[in-house]
Amino acid sequence: MSLIPDLEAQLRDAAARRRERARRRAIGALATAAGATVLVSALLLMGGGDERRAGDRRAGEERRFEGPLPVGTVIPKGEGTPPRESDSTVVATGTTPFAGAWQLEAAPTFGERSLPGAPRGRCLALTVLDPPAYEDGTPDPSGGSGFCGALGFRKTPGFSRAQKNVPTLRKLRGHLFLPKEVLVYGRVPERAGKVAVTADRGVRIEVEPHEGPKSIRGDFFVIPVKPRLGHASINWLDTDGTPGSRGIRLQPPVTNS
Amino acid sequence: MDTDWRTASDDEVLRRARREPDAFAAFYSRHERLVLGFFAGRVGDAEVAADLAAETFAAALSAIPRFRRRREPPVAWLLGIARNILAMSRRRGRVEARARRRLGMPQLALTDEVLERIEGVHGTALELLGGLPPRAREAVKARVVDERDYPDIARDLRCSEAVVRKRVSRGLKALRNQMEETK
Numbered sequence: 001m002s003l004i005p006d007l008e009a010q011l012r013d014a015a016a017r018r019r020e021r022a023r024r025r026a027i028g029a030l031a032t033a034a035g036a037t038v039l040v041s042a043l044l045l046m047g048g049g050d051e052r053r054a055g056d057r058r059a060g061e062e063r064r065f066e067g068p069l070p071v072g073t074v075i076p077k078g079e080g081t082p083p084r085e086s087d088s089t090v091v092a093t094g095t096t097p098f099a100g101a102w103q104l105e106a107a108p109t110f111g112e113r114s115l116p117g118a119p120r121g122r123c124l125a126l127t128v129l130d131p132p133a134y135e136d137g138t139p140d141p142s143g144g145s146g147f148c149g150a151l152g153f154r155k156t157p158g159f160s161r162a163q164k165n166v167p168t169l170r171k172l173r174g175h176l177f178l179p180k181e182v183l184v185y186g187r188v189p190e191r192a193g194k195v196a197v198t199a200d201r202g203v204r205i206e207v208e209p210h211e212g213p214k215s216i217r218g219d220f221f222v223i224p225v226k227p228r229l230g231h232a233s234i235n236w237l238d239t240d241g242t243p244g245s246r247g248i249r250l251q252p253p254v255t256n257s
Numbered sequence: 258m259d260t261d262w263r264t265a266s267d268d269e270v271l272r273r274a275r276r277e278p279d280a281f282a283a284f285y286s287r288h289e290r291l292v293l294g295f296f297a298g299r300v301g302d303a304e305v306a307a308d309l310a311a312e313t314f315a316a317a318l319s320a321i322p323r324f325r326r327r328r329e330p331p332v333a334w335l336l337g338i339a340r341n342i343l344a345m346s347r348r349r350g351r352v353e354a355r356a357r358r359r360l361g362m363p364q365l366a367l368t369d370e371v372l373e374r375i376e377g378v379h380g381t382a383l384e385l386l387g388g389l390p391p392r393a394r395e396a397v398k399a400r401v402v403d404e405r406d407y408p409d410i411a412r413d414l415r416c417s418e419a420v421v422r423k424r425v426s427r428g429l430k431a432l433r434n435q436m437e438e439t440k
Contacts, residue, residue: 002286003293003374006365007311011285014360015278015318082358123351147349 068093068103068129072213075105082144088125092210096224098181099166101129106216123147126164126185126222133167134177140167145183158218161186161234161248165227169253178227182254184234185222193239195221197250199229209236227253262287267331274321281321285314288335291433294378295339295401303375307367308352313339315356330426332433336401385435393428400425 002008068090069075075088088107095101105125125146133139145164165179188195188209197205209219225232232254235247249255262270262283270287274280292313296306316338324334346353354364386394386402392414399410400421411418 002289003378004289004307004310004365004367004371007307007314008282008285008289010311010362010365011314011318012278012282014315014362015274015281017361018318019276019278082355085354123349142355144355 068101071210072215089213089216091124091212091216092220092222094210094222096181096183096222098132099128099183099224100132102183102222103127103129104185104210104220104222106212122216124160124162124185124187124220126162126183128164128166128183131166132180134170142168145185158187158189159236159245159248161250163251163254165253178253180226181224182227183222183224184250184254185220186234187218187220188236189244190217190219191238192219192236192244193241194237195223195234196237197223197225197229197232197234198247199232199254201230203229203232225250225254228256229254230256271321271324271331274318281318284317284331287433288332290378291332291429292335292339293375295336296343297375297378298402299343303372304367305352307365307371307375308354309339309342309346311362311365312346312353312356313342315360315362316342319356319359330429332429333400333422333425336429340404385432388435389428389431393424393431396421396424397428397432401429 071090071092073090075084075090077084077086077088080088084105084107086107088105090103091106092104093102103126105127107123107125123146125144127144131140131142145162147160147162161184164183164185166181166183167179169179170177184197190211192209194206195209196207197203205223205225207221207223209221212218212220223234229250232250233247234250236244238244262280265273265283267284267287270280270284274284289310292310293306296309296313297303300306300309313335317335320338324331342353357364386397389397395414396410399405399413400407407418407421411421414421
């Protein structure tokens with residue numbers, strides 16, 4: 001007998017649901033292919049039509065794209081897709097050229113099961129609302145990314161950064177596929193006028209931070225960058241253009257190593 | 258037709274788990290103790306260990322289509338997932354739940370009785386590890402307990418990486434069999 005019989009049953013159910021979804025997807029793909037054939041035939045008969053994209057870069061029919069919610073919206077615990085683990089407040093929204101629409105949320109960690117010794121405070125979570133698929137059409141399973149507490153940012157109070165690869169890095173037959181876009185996101189003090197990413201060869205990307213809701217201290221930013229910039233770092237500048245900290249080095253794949 | 262999963266290899270079970278939900282349940286059942294023991298020893302909290310184990314198996318279930326048997330046996334692949342889940346959870350400061358959310362799995366409701374059983378698993382795993390032949394014990398400890406890389410272990414043990422992989426594989430298999438017997 002299993003030590004956790006509930007988990008064995010949950011996994012069996014999840015495996016059954018997964019199998020059913022795969023079956024439905026296969027039927028859906030077949031129907032879509034049949035529909036496309038009919039559509040192409042109709043366009044040919046009409047003697048023309050709009051140019052169509054060679055392939056849909058979006059992740060498939062299973063994910064329903066819901067636009068970003070207004071800043072300040074509180075998504076209650078257990079609601080949303082995926083269900084939120086605690087009340088989560090939308091602190092910024094926007095779009096980037098490749099990843100499309102994103103939504104940044106802040107949520108308290110208090111009351112959740114935390115690892116012993118883990119910092120408590122707020123978690124910042126970035127969700128790519130309609131994640132692009134890989135080039136071969138495989139859906140990217142990960143639409144979200146997040147971090148909690150002040151971990152790793154002790155020398156730069158109020159300033160934090162994390163990265164979300166779009167699509168997620170993947171290794172196939174020994175080859176590493178780099179993301180098309182890396183979303184660098186985080187929080188800056190409210191007195192910040194700009195957030196800047198700098199890298200080798202004079203690369204400098206500046207954005208203005210998003211003003212978050214009044215209920216949450218700080219402003220927020222999401223900066224789309226290309227991978228492999230080399231020696232890239234991020235810093236915030238006050239309204240006079242003075243750097244607010246020593247800056248934080250960005251991680252691979254934005255940097256080379 | 259009912260399958261007797263006890264006689265099937267891990268490779269066979271994982272191959273069939275792509276289509277048969279019972280196969281993955283069997284894979285869970287045979288590696289549950291090993292994974293729980295892995296986490297219980299590291300986080301020292303039965304409830305967190307159970308959550309981490311649930312996330313590990315959910316991630317493994319999602320990753321089955323991408324699983325390709327190479328040099329490592331399936332159990333090493335599973336422990337690799339477990340290591341990643343633990344690292345990710347430590348980084349985020351809370352137990353990772355992404356794979357379970359994606360699969361629509363609710364949070365586990367754990368009774369005191371189950372928690373007690375999980376606490377006992379770590380001790381059993383350590384005892385059983387002590388009972389392995391010295392070479393296998395050394396290799397399993399270095400790889401699974403100390404989380405070291407194969408090349409690093411091979412340098413220390415003065416043998417090839419392939420030999421280390423073999424020892425880890427045999428050691429884990431022996432551990433699993435012994436854990437099955439102690440059920």
